[in-house]
Amino acid sequence: MFLHYFKYTIKTTLRSKESIFWSCIFPIALATFMFMSFGNVYNNTEVMNPVKTAIVTIDDKVNNNDIFLTIVDELSKGEDKLLEPEYTDEEKALQMLRDKDVDGVIYVDDKIHMTVREEGYEATILSTFLNQYSQKQSLIENIAKNNPYALNEGIVSITAASTNACRELNTSNGNQDNLVNYFYAIFAMSCLFAAFSGNDRIFSIQANITSLGARRATAPTHKSIIIISEFLASSLIQFVVECITLVYMIFVLGIDFGDKIPAIFPILYLGSACGLAIGMIIGALPKPASEGAKIGITVSFTMVLSVLADLCANGIKDLIEHNVPIINRLNPAALISDAFYSLNVYDTYSRYLNNIALLGGITVVLCIISFLMIRRNRYASL
């Protein structure tokens, strides 16, 4: 019996043009449009421009100023230069700052100080650079004054400390580009679109919604067998559809989902199952009774969940995480996209597994509630 229902659920779903469009073609089309709209942004790495700086030498006879100017000179060389200095007098420098031709002005005097514009990361860079220079200059002067024999050792130590102060670390081999979050959200939305299939499954066994449901209700078959077989068949189809979307994104669009591809499959299956379960529970709601109203609720609900998981704009999910994190723990779309994210960002699987467990838990709970809602066998009206 189980295989009989399973086989025919597969057939009816695969032959339903509507279901194939929403499950497969729509996410692929959306991913393609999104990829095209990002254009070169997705492919290019971000390049930082050197900070344009006016250097005003007030007193070139002061000791150590040569050292500072040499350092500035060194930082102004090469392709990844930090500074783009322009040596000028104070009046011109301030005019250039006002005209935004430079990001800051460094005064080389007995003490080195600077003036920068209020906003922008360039001011931060210049400020950090001068702070570090001043601290180290002061340290070296102290050593020279108090323990001149240790000066060489001190300089080596300070230089080493400076080298190790800030180091770029990758926590995994994944793609940590923010733009890939949009593609996670597409998967989240696509999985939730299984809800429409869930709607159909429930409609077709409810005697008060469809005549097909009424006919099936007269048969000597447990609803549980029908529901389980149809749930497994539909979730399998949705899972295959998600895999096709994944293959398309990786091999056609060239999206980098990191090196833990096998771990993506559980996300896709549980995401599909969860989407299906959402559709089932909406389909099983006693009110509104009409098919159209329930489909409307499904559309709205899945879209809201997807938007909260960053489908439309990056940052909504983070905002929720900082203010009402429980929503992200209960939103299947957020769990799906976060599972993708954690796979790419972290070397360990703990956050990924948390997401998977929550997704599975929500699915089971929704399925049980749906079943309890539709197990009543007699209807007040048909």
Added chain:
Amino acid sequence: MSNIIEVNNLVKRYKELVALDHFNLTIKEGEVFGLLGPNGSGKTTTINCILSLLSYDKGSIKVFGKDMKPDSYDLKRKIGVVPQNVAVFNELSVYENIDYFCGLYIKDAATRKQYVKDAIDFVELGEFTKFRPKKLSGGLLRRLNIACGIVHKPELIFFDEPTVAVDPQSRNKILEGIAELNKNGATIVYTSHYMEEVEQLCSRILIMDKGKSLASGTKEELKNIIKCTEKISVEVCDLTEDNLEEISGLAHAYETSYDDSILKVSFSGGRHNLVRVLDYLGDHDYSFGRIYSELPTLNDVFLEITGTELRDSV
């Protein structure tokens, strides 16, 4: 013959509306039982209550001598349903649809295959097995609907207005098929608001309206309970009011009308009514054209019991 269905004092309410009002029904094994009533009279509600799809407020329902409940799978296995609306999967072919519904009742694949073949032969859809429902005409679709309901060879079959929106040819096929199913041993419950179908097909009939049973029995029994025993129509010109009054006074005549040169006289009992009418017309030098003498039909029964024409009722 044992009772297949026993419905006692069934009450079903939809909020204020009483859909079934202390409704009683007994159907015996081997019958073709007709449930006759206008739209909204409670025919489909009765069937849905018997099938345990609908809850009801009061009363009891027994099928095959046992209480019918939603989980009475042993009883459901013996029942076939052909619903009013075509209820099939649009994504499946004719063969697949019949196989699917057969699979709800029959587990064994080999038996199922044979049953599906038998059902296809029975409704003569052999040429269309690979067609999807959307490609079938209304009549063929109805036949598919029937095949899905009878494929598991049930002992009791409910046909809920199976000929609605079907052309006369397909209607005859369907009616012949139902008669054949009965001949093969199935008990049939047939609802319709087409009087002539019920008259042609059913061995016993129950007339219902507004959730109540108004009368039941064989065709002859029903016809005997009404006043009219004979209706005579004569084509005759220029009858006067006085003539009509005198005709109304003929023995056993109880209703007279004259419209478009057609005189209609209804009689309750009596013999030689036609001779008396024609004698009267001859005695008064009226020449007449076509003459009809009709026995009462189910329509007359229904009209007299409910006071409404069946097909026009809502």
